[in-house]
Amino acid sequence: MKKLPLKLEKRLQKRKDDNSFRELPGTLPGIDFFSNDYLGFSKSKNILEFSNDVLKNSQNLNGSTGSRLLSGNHPLFERAENMLANFHNAEAALIFNSGYDANVGFFSAIPQKDDFILYDELAHASIRDGLKMSVARNYKFRHNDLEDLRLRLGRLPNTEASEIYVVTESVFSMDGDSANLQMLVKLAEELNFNLIVDEAHATGVFGKKGEGLLQELGLEREIFARIHTFGKAMGCHGAVILGSRQLMDYLINFSRSFIYTTALSPHSIASIFAAYRFLENDRTALNVLRENIQHFRSEIKKNALEDLFVKSESAIQSCIIPGNFEVKRISRELKEKGFNVKPILSPTVPSGRERLRFCVHSYNSRPEISEVLKLLANFV
Structure with a gap:
């Protein structure tokens, strides 16, 4: 095989020298205090059996056969998205292949050239990567510091053509702490910006039925877009963006990570449906x-x-x-x-x-x- 370019070899060596070289783990014995499987749903036989029951009525059992705009929009999608919108008290829902795809697809599509995005400095890598692909200008604010956010918002040029987006997480993936969502919603009303909240690590943990922190606080209808992922507490795979019907229409038309990828398989969607039904009932x-x-x-x-x-x-x-x-x-x-x-x-x-x-x-x-x-x- 052809050797790796020297400059890439040097980058790898630096990781080793810094004691930060990443390797895929083998078997992982020991008591689990490391996985994101907060509810143990990934190992639930009940959820597996229910997802198999859901699959019995699916026309294509193994694969989706294409993108959702071509041949991959199998009937389970509509059923699952209606369920997710209802469970999370949203007008509409759109499933993406992963939380990473959802954040990259959202931030690369929604904010436009004259717009501004302000993001918490500890925002997840998927949010940051989406921002890199955005044509809008973006600036970070100090972690969970609303005074710093207010200060930075005040420095933005005041133009009618610009929309302002602020993005945070309800539970931050590395620290586990939370944004002051009540104050953020008040600030959004006062200063007229669109608030986006990633609920990846709040899904299945907060809320009366595990709906997330925003619904626990009764704020879900005040948010421009919410992102929930299924690879943590829900024990399966994929993600959903929640918001208005118009927002979903726009993402279907302009979000490249949604348009140009093979859709999730019927089995994946059945697992999402089954995990949510189990969470709701038990x-x-x-x-x-x-x-x-x-x-x-x-x-x-x-x-x-x-x-x-x-x-x-x-x-x-x-x-x-x-x-x-x-x-x-x-x-x-x-x-x-x-x-x-x-x-x-x-x-x-x-x-x-x-x-x-x-x-x-x-x-x-x-x-x-x-x-x-x-x-x-x-x-x-």
Whole structure:
């Protein structure tokens, strides 16, 4: 095979020198405190059986055969999108192949040349990549700092031709903390901007039925666009953008990550449908997850670890341990004791903000939570 260009070899070597070289893991033994499967839905036999029942009436069982604008718009899409719009109290819904595709497709299509986008500095990589593809000008504001956002909004030129978009996350993927959504909605009304909220890590965790943080707060109808993903708590794959019917029409016509890709298979859509129906009808896992999150927070305090953890009420609990070498060492020691907790290294997070990212699940037991934090207190 032809060798990799020298400049690419040097980039790889630098990753190794910085102790930040990424490799695909093999088998992952140990108690799971690292996956995004918050409710255990990825392993649910009930959801699998229900999705198989849904599939029985599907015309093409294995593949979608093309993009949704050609041959891939199988009947399950309409059924699932109607269900999602109803569940999330939205006018309309449009399914994308992944959360990454949804964010790239939205931000590369919606904001126009004369528009402005302001985004939280800790916004997910998929949002940032979408912004890189946008023709609109974009600026970051300090994490969860509404005064800084207000200041930056005030610096924008006041032109009638411009729309302003502000994007944040209801639960941030690396810190697990949340934006002040009530104040953001008030600010949007005051300053007349369009608010976009990514609910990837709030879906299936917040809300009476797991609808997300916006619906828990009763704010869903005040948001220009919401993005929910299915690869976390819902235990399957794909994503949905929620908003007005006109917004969906625009995305169908101009979002390249929607138009120019093979649609999700009937099996994928059946899994989404089944996971949501299970969540709506059985909240046992949701209730246990919430109890486990509270137990995790109480054990942080009990082990005098509060200064190391980012304050979070979500399923993501991040312990800041500066330095790639040090955070990998502690992760390795926990693994030797039977606990799988993944280190998050720079450059994924800023240098000095490396962390162990604990993911709490409905299937973690209280003794497991207590033990892993007791061990952590000894190792740090």
